[in-house]
Amino acid sequence: MAAPTGNTCEVMERSIRERVPPLLTDLYQFTMAYAYWRAGRHQEPAVFELFFRDNPFGGGFSLFSGLHDCLLFLRSFRFTDEDVEYLRSVLPPDSDPTFFQFLRGLDCSGVTVNSVPEGTVVFARVPLMEVAGPLAVVQLLETSLLCLVNYASLVCSNAARFRLAAGPRRKLLEMGLRRAQGPDGGLTASRYTHIGGFDLTSNVQAGFLFGIPVAGTMAHSYVTSFSSLEEVWPQTLVAANGNRDQVDLISLTKGWLGRVCDLLGAEPGKIREGELAAFLSYAIAYPHNFLPVIDSYSVSCSGLPNFCAVALALCELGYRPRGVRLDSGDLCRQSVNVRLRCWAACENEIDTVGVGTHLVTCTSQPSLGCVYKLVEVRGRPRMKFSEDPEKTTVPGRKAVYRLLDTEGHPFLDLLCLAVEPPPKAGLPLNCYPLGWDNASHSVTPAQVICLRQDVFTKGQVGIAQHRMRDIILYMHKLYTL
Amino acid sequence: MAAPTGNTCEVMERSIRERVPPLLTDLYQFTMAYAYWRAGRHQEPAVFELFFRDNPFGGGFSLFSGLHDCLLFLRSFRFTDEDVEYLRSVLPPDSDPTFFQFLRGLDCSGVTVNSVPEGTVVFARVPLMEVAGPLAVVQLLETSLLCLVNYASLVCSNAARFRLAAGPRRKLLEMGLRRAQGPDGGLTASRYTHIGGFDLTSNVQAGFLFGIPVAGTMAHSYVTSFSSLEEVWPQTLVAANGNRDQVDLISLTKGWLGRVCDLLGAEPGKIREGELAAFLSYAIAYPHNFLPVIDSYSVSCSGLPNFCAVALALCELGYRPRGVRLDSGDLCRQSVNVRLRCWAACENEIDTVGVGTHLVTCTSQPSLGCVYKLVEVRGRPRMKFSEDPEKTTVPGRKAVYRLLDTEGHPFLDLLCLAVEPPPKAGLPLNCYPLGWDNASHSVTPAQVICLRQDVFTKGQVGIAQHRMRDIILYMHKLYTL
Known part of the structure; x- marks a missing residue:
């Protein structure tokens, strides 16, 4: 910073x-x-x-x-x-x-x-x-x-x-x-x-x-602006170790996605392709700073499996995903669910709380x-x-x-x-x-x-x-x- | 304006x-x-x-x-x-x-x-x-x-x-x-x-x-900054009709104060001299805009009698007092009391409501x-x-x-x-x-x-x-x- x-x-x-x-x-x-x-x-x-x-x-x-x-x-x-x-x-x-x-x-x-x-x-x-x-x-x-x-x-x-x-x-x-x-x-x-x-x-x-110090990642509009994997461009990423071979991140992620759906019991038919495209596009732009908002559609049916798949693909290339952002709904319950379901795989934990309206307007x-x-x-x-x-x-x-x-x-x-x-x-x-x-x-x-x-x-x-x-x-x- | x-x-x-x-x-x-x-x-x-x-x-x-x-x-x-x-x-x-x-x-x-x-x-x-x-x-x-x-x-x-x-x-x-x-x-x-x-x-x-358009008159600090009639200076005012004779506003007001205390049943011993001095000083500075804050000490025992006395003295010189300001306490009850007790004499009525904190912070x-x-x-x-x-x-x-x-x-x-x-x-x-x-x-x-x-x-x-x-x-x- x-x-x-x-x-x-x-x-x-x-x-x-x-x-x-x-x-x-x-x-x-x-x-x-x-x-x-x-x-x-x-x-x-x-x-x-x-x-x-x-x-x-x-x-x-x-x-x-x-x-x-x-x-x-x-x-x-x-x-x-x-x-x-x-x-x-x-x-x-x-x-x-x-x-x-x-x-x-x-x-x-x-x-x-x-x-x-x-x-x-x-x-x-x-x-x-x-x-x-x-x-x-x-x-x-x-x-x-x-x-x-x-x-x-x-x-x-x-x-x-x-x-x-x-x-x-x-x-x-x-x-x-x-x-x-x-x-x-x-x-x-x-x-x-x-x-x-x-x-x-x-x-x-x-x-x-x-x-x-300033911080921020993405809004729902970023996620909903994507509708298909064809919008992801470039589609490749080099490994974090400096090897210059371009790896197809879409294919790599698709491979992980099947395994993630099995593990989490998610239905592949409910995965939002546009959300996956948004996560991939962001991960390719910011492989060191991957922290997507996962509740634009449904956290459990789509956001979480998509995040895990992209995160695991990034891990395979030697990058360290930063986490997820939860924006609305029952944040406590969702954060516990998210952590239970995938934190072990990503070696990470919830570490930042963002506060907006209640902080600046001092509501009470x-x-x-x-x-x-x-x-x-x-x-x-x-x-x-x-x-x-x-x-x-x-x-x-x-x-x-x-x-x-x-x-x-x-x-x-x-x-x-x-x-x-x-x-x-x-x-x-x-x-x-x-x-x-x-x-x-x-x-x-x-x-x-x-x-x-x-x-x-x-x-x-x-x-x-x-x-x-x-x-x-x-x-x-x-x-x- | x-x-x-x-x-x-x-x-x-x-x-x-x-x-x-x-x-x-x-x-x-x-x-x-x-x-x-x-x-x-x-x-x-x-x-x-x-x-x-x-x-x-x-x-x-x-x-x-x-x-x-x-x-x-x-x-x-x-x-x-x-x-x-x-x-x-x-x-x-x-x-x-x-x-x-x-x-x-x-x-x-x-x-x-x-x-x-x-x-x-x-x-x-x-x-x-x-x-x-x-x-x-x-x-x-x-x-x-x-x-x-x-x-x-x-x-x-x-x-x-x-x-x-x-x-x-x-x-x-x-x-x-x-x-x-x-x-x-x-x-x-x-x-x-x-x-x-x-x-x-x-x-x-x-x-x-x-x-x-901007508006405002005086704070409690103005009233409490005065402690005796000796601080009133100048002590005279000319009539509103253009007659250039200087009239001693202190003496004129003192005359009215006795009658006002009788009328309102106020004890002369409880009248705050500093408050009267503040009102007089302000009235001499702004004879056309006399609108004092009357709850620095006690509305009924001091503020209201002092206001009425100065207001009546101003009326005698042809000026038209503008009203009073109530700042705290039960404003509704006080405004009714104030109006009941002296409005007839002053030919006026409550016509402005000032709103501060609740308006700008939108508390609710x-x-x-x-x-x-x-x-x-x-x-x-x-x-x-x-x-x-x-x-x-x-x-x-x-x-x-x-x-x-x-x-x-x-x-x-x-x-x-x-x-x-x-x-x-x-x-x-x-x-x-x-x-x-x-x-x-x-x-x-x-x-x-x-x-x-x-x-x-x-x-x-x-x-x-x-x-x-x-x-x-x-x-x-x-x-x-």
Whole structure:
């Protein structure tokens, strides 16, 4: 598979300006910015926190993702003349024209972001990103940051759940492009499911842009496009050992087919000739990569005997067939049948699971629900109340610590006010677990990790930001522990 | 609101090459194309059909959308040297190098698309698009066309259901950007929910690109950022009638607040001063557009009295307040309470519903499941069987007619083979309704409409393709009938 293209970062930064221009936000960010500016409050220092209220899919954790794109977005955040002219046309006509000059000069040079690193296992209600800066600017960033984090974290977490269910060895292939929310939804899905633990994607553009290994073989249309063995051309193949004699693969396969039908109890009259032609044609094109879809007609009556016959003919020529693809019906039952009936002969086993629609649309919960809440203005804590106590915010600027036990396992994420002294390893500490009705609990961490880092300071991406490639390698290594 | 930008079409065509490059597809399209090419079958004339098997959301119809983007994609479909080099790196190393020269020269000049028009009400199992052309080319188009049609049609249909539930008069505002599948997912949602019947979007970039009217007022963060009346600046406003005397809006509002508390039975001690400051500051910035969010603290104890006081002060100066925004909790109950308590005074009524997450993620069914199936090669019908009878395809090239009764109402969509004579108005006709177990049924259409049109012929977009703006106007007019 191809190595990641060296200029991925530059490509991504160029493309983020087109994918996430500063107008890609809700209009109320601008009406609020105007009202702040009009009241002379736009430069007041303010702090927002980004978090989600419940772990997705009824699970116990989430993976935080999308930070890399957020940082590129912040770095390129600037309004063009055309943007500003458009805003002038949609804001009320009596808006003060000086406001638009103010917008034209805006950037993120006054913004600081303190964030959990990309790919971190995180929990509900923990502030994952803290965005500090001039009130009008950090308000304007809300929707874009949420848009970049929400789906990325959701689909990454979904992928991680598939990985945990599949175990460390089985290969996982993402193939959801056709059911995603448009082209970029598909690319985002490929990218963040890879971070979440998928090995492969069917999405070629995702391979091209992000260096994710790509995979794929054939659709039913390929199989059904053939109707007879006359369509197989060329009909010969040379052996894998380099012997240049052309062997007639059709005759060789026909010989195996009779024996296979006997062995499997298949009726030769029910074998689909077009399917056999498709398999042969593909095997001749890709003798090293023979992996046909076997359920275009009937797995047991035609697909499986045809596969076995071609596979055995390939084996005779020294090639190693890769396996079969099952696309619909009861996959578990069929895979057991297929394995029982021919796996011994082919020396192989089912090793890749492809997931499409359910992976990219996150069917059981198609949105994460990250929110972005004001917690401080001019050094004073701010709070939102709600009839729904879950939606009441926790005021003030915070620090987040992950506490580890003596075996190095994390057991608690601790929120403190930023001004409070940090917990110390080895010293007992009183904390108030969420949902415990204000009952306190004493814990003694063996190790304390500061969960967030400064990743963006005064317009510059901080040193703590790792390359995406390293993060993916790190994540995938975790699963094999 | 802004008129649609005149160059939307050009912008979209430029951007489609970046958003949907020909590599944005599944790898197996290329492995199949190679196998066809290797067998000398790549130029064989082939026909694919695009359709979905079930109406979404358990409903009775869907709106077909995404055609416009499909046509732009087809027109710009061409591989660059860089694309081809990448494909060479991911296909097996023993692939014939001449194949890559073939790819470099490919375009859609041999492709013909016959399609239902954008925005048509359509039903399950009806072939919506027929894509005909050289086998290898029309195979390569599968994933991209599905990606462009699937979500667009799904979210457009979802929007139409909201419109039908809301009735023709109430305004509908799409505000799902922050929960969409990334930036493009959000733009696609804004665009196709507008086609489906939404009036407004909060997404500014969607307004800029597509001319959709944008709307929005304020978030809770705006309200909670204020803590005292000292932060209101300027504190005065001139009357709407042009009189230039500056009136102290704070004093005026305070006078009204006492009377409002009496009237509503609200305790003056529970009024949030910061919320009142936020409302005043916003009203001074936007006296013609006063529409605050009133549930940052407590609707009945603070938000509603504060709104009424500021609104009445604005009324005294000749301005017309626009309404209130309710963001969470039991919206129905609260809206009734709010209306009961103060609507008479403000001469207004609830007229806009904003929908975010559920609209863009289509929570109850987050994918449509459009498929693209081979039905003919070299003039011969092709068919896929399946253990699931629903997944067995209907072979052969077809024509689709919509039959209307004497009152002009459509009552049946009729599939025929393309070679069969079309049904004639006034003549009885035997048909076999799907799911009727082959029982036939005689119908006599008063009018026959050919549902699909040639929209793309030999690389050129056909004349039948309407401007998006016309389609939207047409769709929205339908709802007011």
